[in-house]
Amino acid sequence: MSTYLGMPTAPPGVGHLRGTQPFDIAARRALGNSQLRRNLANATSTIRARRAAVVGELPDWEALREAGRAIKAETMAHLDRYLEQLEEQVTARGGTVHWARDAIEANRLVTGLVTDAGAREVVKSKSITTDEIGLNEALAAAGITAHETDLAELIVQLGHDRPSHILVPAIHRNRAEIRDIFLREMPGADPGLTDAPADLTAAARTHLRQRFLAARVGISGANFAVAETGTLGVVESEGNGRMCLTLPETLITVMGIEKVIPRWQDLEVFLQLLPRSSTGERMNPYTTLWTGVTPGDGPQRFHLVLLDNGRTAALADQVGRQALHCIRCSACLNVCPVYERTGGHAYGSVYPGPIGAVLSPQLTGVEENASLPYASSLCGACYQACPVKIDIPSLLVHLRARHVEERRQRRVPSPESVTMAAAAWVMASPGRYAAAQRAGQAGRVLGRDGRIRRLPPPLSAWTSARDAPVPPPETFRDWWRRERGTAQ
Amino acid sequence: MRIALFVTCLADTLFPGVGKATTALLERLGHDVTFPQAQTCCGQMHVNTGYLQQALPLVRRYVEVFEDCEVIVAPSGSCTGSVRHQHAMVARRYGDEALARRAEAVAARTYELSELLTDVLGVEDVGAYYPHRVTYHPTCHSLRLLGVGDRPLRLLRRVAGLDLAVLPDAETCCGFGGTFAVKNPDVSTAMLADKMRSVLATGAEVCTAGDSSCLMHIGGGLSRLRAGPRTVHLAEILGSTRDQP
Numbered sequence: 052m053s054t055y056l057g058m059p060t061a062p063p064g065v066g067h068l069r070g071t072q073p074f075d076i077a078a079r080r081a082l083g084n085s086q087l088r089r090n091l092a093n094a095t096s097t098i099r100a101r102r103a104a105v106v107g108e109l110p111d112w113e114a115l116r117e118a119g120r121a122i123k124a125e126t127m128a129h130l131d132r133y134l135e136q137l138e139e140q141v142t143a144r145g146g147t148v149h150w151a152r153d154a155i156e157a158n159r160l161v162t163g164l165v166t167d168a169g170a171r172e173v174v175k176s177k178s179i180t181t182d183e184i185g186l187n188e189a190l191a192a193a194g195i196t197a198h199e200t201d202l203a204e205l206i207v208q209l210g211h212d213r214p215s216h217i218l219v220p221a222i223h224r225n226r227a228e229i230r231d232i233f234l235r236e237m238p239g240a241d242p243g244l245t246d247a248p249a250d251l252t253a254a255a256r257t258h259l260r261q262r263f264l265a266a267r268v269g270i271s272g273a274n275f276a277v278a279e280t281g282t283l284g285v286v287e288s289e290g291n292g293r294m295c296l297t298l299p300e301t302l303i304t305v306m307g308i309e310k311v312i313p314r315w316q317d318l319e320v321f322l323q324l325l326p327r328s329s330t331g332e333r334m335n336p337y338t339t340l341w342t343g344v345t346p347g348d349g350p351q352r353f354h355l356v357l358l359d360n361g362r363t364a365a366l367a368d369q370v371g372r373q374a375l376h377c378i379r380c381s382a383c384l385n386v387c388p389v390y391e392r393t394g395g396h397a398y399g400s401v402y403p404g405p406i407g408a409v410l411s412p413q414l415t416g417v418e419e420n421a422s423l424p425y426a427s428s429l430c431g432a433c434y435q436a437c438p439v440k441i442d443i444p445s446l447l448v449h450l451r452a453r454h455v456e457e458r459r460q461r462r463v464p465s466p467e468s469v470t471m472a473a474a475a476w477v478m479a480s481p482g483r484y485a486a487a488q489r490a491g492q493a494g495r496v497l498g499r500d501g502r503i504r505r506l507p508p509p510l511s512a513w514t515s516a517r518d519a520p521v522p523p524p525e526t527f528r529d530w531w532r533r534e535r536g537t538a539q
Numbered sequence: 540m541r542i543a544l545f546v547t548c549l550a551d552t553l554f555p556g557v558g559k560a561t562t563a564l565l566e567r568l569g570h571d572v573t574f575p576q577a578q579t580c581c582g583q584m585h586v587n588t589g590y591l592q593q594a595l596p597l598v599r600r601y602v603e604v605f606e607d608c609e610v611i612v613a614p615s616g617s618c619t620g621s622v623r624h625q626h627a628m629v630a631r632r633y634g635d636e637a638l639a640r641r642a643e644a645v646a647a648r649t650y651e652l653s654e655l656l657t658d659v660l661g662v663e664d665v666g667a668y669y670p671h672r673v674t675y676h677p678t679c680h681s682l683r684l685l686g687v688g689d690r691p692l693r694l695l696r697r698v699a700g701l702d703l704a705v706l707p708d709a710e711t712c713c714g715f716g717g718t719f720a721v722k723n724p725d726v727s728t729a730m731l732a733d734k735m736r737s738v739l740a741t742g743a744e745v746c747t748a749g750d751s752s753c754l755m756h757i758g759g760g761l762s763r764l765r766a767g768p769r770t771v772h773l774a775e776i777l778g779s780t781r782d783q784p
Contacts, residue, residue, distance in 0.1 A: 075723045075724075075725065075726075078723065078725060078726050079725040082729050388712045388714070389723075389726055389730075392726060392729045392730065393726060424589075425718075425719065425722050425723065426723065426726075427716070428679070428712050428714060428715065428716025428717075428719045428730070429679070429716055429717070429719070430679035430683070430716070431679055431680070431682075431683035431684060432679075432683070432710075432712070434683070435683055445628075448587055448589065448625075451587070451588060451589030452589045452590075452591045453589075454589055455588075455589035455590055455591075456592075467588075468590070471588065471590040471593055472590075472593060474584070474585070475585055475590070475593035475594070475596065475597065478548070478579040478580040478597055479596040479597065479600060480579075481576060481577045481578070481579055484548075484579045488551070488552050491552060502759075502762050504763075509721055510721065512720070512721040512722075512724040513759070515724055515728075516724065516727075516760065516763065517720075517728075517731070517759030517762075518759045518760075518762040518763045519755075520553050520554070520755060520759070522553060523553065523555050526551055526552055526555055527551040527552075527557075527558035527559065528551055528574070530555055530558075530559065531558075532576070535574070537576065
């Protein structure tokens with residue numbers, strides 16, 4: 052058994068890493084929403100096809116994936132060194148680096164920086180990390196209004212909703228729903244607004260333009276931070292991110308510590324992997340890179356907040372730390388048969404889908420997100436799609452094992468652990484195993500017309516929707532013994 | 540060749556026809572089939588549900604039972620996947636490096652049925668006869684964990700009388716997932732509904748696959764709805780002949 056030195060530090064009640072219900076319960080409600088099911092099936096199948104096409108045209112895709120995996124593994128092995136190098140380089144180029152242990156510390160830091168800049172409003176872009184820590188709520192509590200400027204984030208914010216996808220936060224909404232949200236929530240929206248994409252985009256542009264021009268503080272996330280040069284990078288499709296990053300006087304970037312990459316040249320790998328995996332594009336429309344402060348050009352004050360919030364706890368788990376390799380492309384969500392049917396809200400965290408199921412429990416502590424490692428059929432589609440080859444199925448099994456091991460330290464065993472222990476005891480001996488098989492054949496009395504329609508709990512969960520097979524009159528080993536004797 | 544059959548606990552207990560068909564098929568091709576009777580279960584259910592420590596004695600048993608066998612075959616992609624990708628990992632997790640090495644050696648000689656036939660025995664036409672319209676579901680573990688590719692399809696295409704129908708969205712999981720089916724029954728059922736829709740769209744009377752577990756799930760759903768098609772393991776199709784259907 053392993054010992055985990057890092058303690059998850061994302062505190063309960065702050066940020067959005069935990070749901071109010073276990074996954075299976077939340078998923079049941081989501082599955083009943085036919086509009087959601089249709090929206091998700093349409094959106095994920097479109098992105099899947101696009102990704103498959105652009106990945107297929109690269110002959111060296113597998114080599115790129117391996118390069119991405121290797122860079123990330125090496126970074127994690129020396130994370131302390133690269134982070135200090137990053138701090139040194141950012142500082143040398145006129146930026147200020149802050150370290151935040153958890154969500155509370157990060158929120159306090161950012162709120163203080165905004166207040167110091169004398170701003171009551173901020174524009175935000177590309178920051179699921181700030182959503183992780185609940186920054187908007189913290190800013191609101193300090194009387195500061197945050198305007199989300201990425202189109203999908205804007206839709207989510209105006210709809211008083213939660214993001215349900217890493218890359219496409221409003222994937223659960225269709226055009227008609229978006230029009231209704233704009234008409235209801237956007238000041239001065241044209242009552243004749245249609246649900247044509249161009250009209251919706253034009254309405255959002257008009258709404259956002261005033262905010263960009265007025266904002267004195269911008270808040271962003273980062274896709275990459277290059278330790279060697281102190282350069283931060285954001286990739287996006289809309290250009291709204293670039294407005295956020297260039298127009299305000301003060302820029303505050305909140306970044307998880309795992310986003311650092313060692314060298315400038317490493318961008319070559321990730322700038323190929325990311326757009327093809329995420330939006331299914333050969334190249335994303337906007338790539339913004341900035342290094343410290345340039346007098347007379349862009350923000351004149353730059354703050355970088357480096358966030359832990361449970362990441363060093365994941366790093367301490369030598370198997371689990373792979374989850375920190377994630378570059379947030381969301382390819383695993385789009386290929387996941389579970390995500391496609393439940394959507395992101397059922398996972399209860401800003402990080403949904405397969406990667407969320409292995410990341411969120413590590414950031415909060417497995418006990419606090421115990422249903423997530425089980426929210427997968429282990430089909431392996433995520434592993435196949437991951438651009439940095441995170442073995443998500445193995446990580447899920449590892450976290451299930453951690454959950455079982457942590458629970459075993461409790462005094463009262465769960466019904467499941469008793470069943471599993473009994474099954475293992477039976478299977479460990481051919482004699483007990485054959486006896487159990489014979490006992491199981493008593494189940495034949497439940498059969499009607501060759502099938503069983505109802506079994507007692509917990510197997511009732513099986514027969515709620517599926518017939519069960521009737522045990523045959525003779526097991527294979529009994530047949531073998533009868534036909535061939537006890538010799539092998 | 541002398542081939543040891545790892546029948547798997549599920550086929551042994553609930554689907555003995557799969558073991559009998561595998562035996563008949565390999566003997567028909569001129570091989571000796573043995574059945575080491577001390578075998579029980581690969582431990583996959585325990586591992587995939589998080590009970591790795593309980594799986595450790597099962598890993599040890601599998602290694603001890605099959606260690607002296609030249610070639611081992613299992614009519615299951617997921618059990619073969621567990622032997623190949625989980626056994627050594629479980630042993631290492633509990634510090635038994637010696638067992639891990641032995642497990643790796645046995646795993647290297649353990650084959651899923653379609654792998655054994657095409658790669659080891661070098662045969663695609665097994666002389667089978669099966670006059671039905673059949674669609675093939677590639678189970679996730681055979682497809683992505685083992686990478687069996689089109690081996691099962693190559694075998695099915697050579698079966699006399701068989702009318703092979705292409706399954707739409709074939710590579711999507713059926714929703715079984717072991718204890719996933721009872722821990723997340725609603726999601727599992729939602730996935731099953733889509734898989735059944737694909738099966739029905741083919742007009743096939745039989746849906747086949749290399750795993751009894753996934754077939755139990757798909758077949759259980761089809762049976763509950765009286766949808767029509769039935770599920771039959773790949774071994775049973777390849778084991779069928781004109782004389783012994």
